[in-house]
Amino acid sequence: MSNLPKPDAATLLEIYRKASLIRHNDLRVVRAMKAGLLMTPYYSPQGQEIIPAALSVSLNDNDKLCTIYRGTHDMLAKGFPLGPLWAELAGRITGSCKGKGGTMHLTHPESGCMVTTGVVGSSMPIATGLGWAAKLDGKGGVAVANFGDGAANIGAFHESLNLAALWKLPVIFVCQNNLYAEHTTYANSTAVDRLSKRAAGYGMDGVTVNGNDADEMYGAAKIAIDRARAGEGPTLIEALTFRFNGHLIGDAAGYIPKEEFAQAKANDPFPMLRARVIADGIATEAEIDAIDADIKAQIEAAVDAAFKADLPDPVELKRDVFAHELA
Amino acid sequence: MTTETMNTIQAVNLAMHDALAADPKLLILGEDVGDLEEGGVAGATKGLSTAFGDHRVKSTPISEQAIIGAAIGASLGGYRVVAEIMLMNFTAVAMDMIVNHAAKLRFMSGGQTNVPIVIRTMTGAGMSNGGQHSDYLEAWFAHTPGIKVVAPSNPSDAYGLLRGAIEDPDPVLFIENLPTYWNPAPFTREVLPLGKANVVREGSDVTIISYATMVAPSLAVAEQLAGEGISIEVVDLRTIAPWDRETVRASVEKTGRALIVHEAVKEFGVGAEVAADLNEHLFGKLKAPVRRLGGAFCPVPYSKPLETAFVPSSDEIERTIRGLVA
Numbered sequence: 001m002s003n004l005p006k007p008d009a010a011t012l013l014e015i016y017r018k019a020s021l022i023r024h025n026d027l028r029v030v031r032a033m034k035a036g037l038l039m040t041p042y043y044s045p046q047g048q049e050i051i052p053a054a055l056s057v058s059l060n061d062n063d064k065l066c067t068i069y070r071g072t073h074d075m076l077a078k079g080f081p082l083g084p085l086w087a088e089l090a091g092r093i094t095g096s097c098k099g100k101g102g103t104m105h106l107t108h109p110e111s112g113c114m115v116t117t118g119v120v121g122s123s124m125p126i127a128t129g130l131g132w133a134a135k136l137d138g139k140g141g142v143a144v145a146n147f148g149d150g151a152a153n154i155g156a157f158h159e160s161l162n163l164a165a166l167w168k169l170p171v172i173f174v175c176q177n178n179l180y181a182e183h184t185t186y187a188n189s190t191a192v193d194r195l196s197k198r199a200a201g202y203g204m205d206g207v208t209v210n211g212n213d214a215d216e217m218y219g220a221a222k223i224a225i226d227r228a229r230a231g232e233g234p235t236l237i238e239a240l241t242f243r244f245n246g247h248l249i250g251d252a253a254g255y256i257p258k259e260e261f262a263q264a265k266a267n268d269p270f271p272m273l274r275a276r277v278i279a280d281g282i283a284t285e286a287e288i289d290a291i292d293a294d295i296k297a298q299i300e301a302a303v304d305a306a307f308k309a310d311l312p313d314p315v316e317l318k319r320d321v322f323a324h325e326l327a
Numbered sequence: 328m329t330t331e332t333m334n335t336i337q338a339v340n341l342a343m344h345d346a347l348a349a350d351p352k353l354l355i356l357g358e359d360v361g362d363l364e365e366g367g368v369a370g371a372t373k374g375l376s377t378a379f380g381d382h383r384v385k386s387t388p389i390s391e392q393a394i395i396g397a398a399i400g401a402s403l404g405g406y407r408v409v410a411e412i413m414l415m416n417f418t419a420v421a422m423d424m425i426v427n428h429a430a431k432l433r434f435m436s437g438g439q440t441n442v443p444i445v446i447r448t449m450t451g452a453g454m455s456n457g458g459q460h461s462d463y464l465e466a467w468f469a470h471t472p473g474i475k476v477v478a479p480s481n482p483s484d485a486y487g488l489l490r491g492a493i494e495d496p497d498p499v500l501f502i503e504n505l506p507t508y509w510n511p512a513p514f515t516r517e518v519l520p521l522g523k524a525n526v527v528r529e530g531s532d533v534t535i536i537s538y539a540t541m542v543a544p545s546l547a548v549a550e551q552l553a554g555e556g557i558s559i560e561v562v563d564l565r566t567i568a569p570w571d572r573e574t575v576r577a578s579v580e581k582t583g584r585a586l587i588v589h590e591a592v593k594e595f596g597v598g599a600e601v602a603a604d605l606n607e608h609l610f611g612k613l614k615a616p617v618r619r620l621g622g623a624f625c626p627v628p629y630s631k632p633l634e635t636a637f638v639p640s641s642d643e644i645e646r647t648i649r650g651l652v653a
Contacts, residue, residue, distance in 0.1 A: 064403070064404065066400075095437070096436075096437065096439065097435060097436050097437035097439065098437030098438070099437070100434055100435055100436075100437045101435040101436060101437060105435040105436070107432075107435070107436035107437075107439050107440060108439070109403075109436075109439050109440055114400075114403050114440065115403070115428070115432065115440075117427075117428065118427075119423055119427055119428075122396075122423055122424070122427065122428060124396070125392050125393050125395070125396020125397060125399070125400070125424055126396045126399050126400040126403070126424075126428065127400060128393060128396055128397050128400055129396055129397035129398060129399055129400015129401040129402070129403070129404065130400040130401070130403060130404050131400070132397055132400065132401050132404070133400065133401040133403070133404025133405060133406055134404060136354075136382065136401075136406065137404070137405075143400070155392060156392050156393070156396070156423075159388075159390035159391075159392045159393035159396075160392075160393050160396065162388060162390065162393070163387065163388060163390060163393045163397065166388065167385075319438065320433050320434045320436075320437060320438040321433070321434050321472045321473055322433070322473065322475070322496075322497045322569075323433075323441065323495075323496040323497055
């Protein structure tokens with residue numbers, strides 16, 4: 001992977017900033033759940049922070065993103081603001097989706113966060129369409145489809161990758177391979193050793209990277225995004241990672257061997273990135289602490305505002321089903 | 328303005344032609360829709376890619392999920408899309424994209440996004456296409472909040488309603504009848520709004536509520552029984568979801584008797600919803616129980632006598648009317 005473009009110091013700091021936002025936000029969500037403030041299925045992205053952080057620094061507001069139920073990391077990295085996010089998690093009328101979408105359907109078009117789907121694999125066909133629109137617009141925009149290793153085995157993967165490659169669409173297919181599809185290991189669901197090998201079957205570029213490594217993830221994403229912007233078509237990126245909180249909060253993850261889990265935790269990518277940023281002299285420990293403190297304060301402000309906001313009125317059941325309000 | 332005679336396939340083609348000319352952000356998508364592929368198996372899109380470019384009228388691989396997904400994504404990206412799913416039974420292959428995504432994104436996003444796409448599809452018994460190429464499945468979609476369902480009964484309505492569907496800000500499933508594609512009729516080139524039923528024949532004794540293929544036999548029976556002094560009003564729903572309750576209720580309030588006729592299987596069908604609504608709102612004003620006729624409760628069969636027997640017949644319509652007024 002030595003031939004990949006490397007992030008400069010400012011970019012690496014920005015990747016850290018995004019990863020810190022994702023990590024601290026996730027910790028705060030889990031704390032709110034344990035305090036009984038949030039009653040929702042929550043698919044924690046803890047452990048997968050580096051993938052969207054290192055990818056999103058090469059995206060702009062005009063670029064579009066589709067993700068899945070485990071997607072708050074993707075959304076926050078893309079620019080989803082904390083206020084509407086927390087109000088949505090809290091089911092408030094001030095939420096980005098007026099409390100009608102929730103954790104699995106977060107949407108914020110101004111930041112390019114177009115769809116969060118609760119259905120495995122369904123981010124891909126829609127991102128393909130967003131890529132088609134971007135290609136027709138001719139302004140160099142790209143679309144990103146996030147999904148997991150489990151989604152690589154659903155039919156929508158095949159149809160989407162084939163169509164995107166056939167039409168040379170500016171789509172980045174980001175498979176966040178956290179080694180478990182719900183409770184099933186990668187080895188028990190997939191015969192091929194590297195999902196990126198499937199790209200060749202679609203006439204598309206494919207690469208497997210350590211998604212927990214900011215340099216590798218940044219480099220692979222930068223190449224894919226630059227190629228897409230230049231009209232050279234889609235890329236499949238398989239980003240290897242691990243999830244620390246099971247399939248969803250409440251899942252004790254007894255299906256993960258203790259040693260595997262311990263080893264993954266020992267290689268937690270977030271503190272490793274923090275140590276690296278300090279060791280490389282990109283920021284001092286005090287500066288990093290200040291970044292973290294600022295992020296935590298922003299999160300607390302969003303949490304406070306969310307729980308003080310109004311809950312939706314039942315009249316909302318008649319709104320947004322169609323453009324017109326139901327009788 | 329009635330200008331000429333036209334069949335439904337020509338009317339649908341003209342509607343897309345006029346819509347493509349009117350809106351540069353409109354795209355057509357589906358299997359074989361381009362002229363290199365002869366403009367579709369029935370020729371509905373013939374000439375359109377030549378006239379408007381194959382970047383706007385785009386043939387796809389046989390990938391129903393990707394077709395609807397691409398249509399949804401392009402609509403989120405600022406375009407309008409008419410996506411063709413060749414036959415209605417194949418919507419089953421794309422059900423996740425249609426039901427979980429196209430229909431729900433507006434609501435689940437709190438109105439931040441919407442999906443202005445039209446899914447054109449054809450179906451219908453009468454050509455011995457058997458059990459996986461002939462079903463009317465409109466009840467599945469009418470039961471799904473967020474998607475509109477339209478089924479024209481003649482070429483003028485096909486033109487007007489398809490234009491209306493393309494202009495509509497919400498996803499629309501547009502159901503065309505395959506066996507009657509080539510039947511000519513007087514043609515009017517007018518855009519029609521969705522959600523408005525058409526009282527195609529006025530009467531005072533019985534209301535027949537129908538749509539798509541069953542409108543023509545309903546009208547024929549109405550003409551025949553008029554000679555015996557039975558006055559039948561025929562209401563063509565045109566839009567099945569959301570349906571025009573006001574027009575239907577007003578008609579049945581006037582006649583006091585109602586029969587709903589559709590080609591789709593009767594059980595749990597659109598007729599059940601209409602009958603329930605009429606019972607809830609007009610119980611004391613009904614002179615007879617609301618009746619329904621629909622397809623037999625079996626897959627659409629292949630052999631001619633079976634396929635003919637599957638669809639409600641003019642005789643059944645006539646007998647049911649006679650029972651209502653007896």
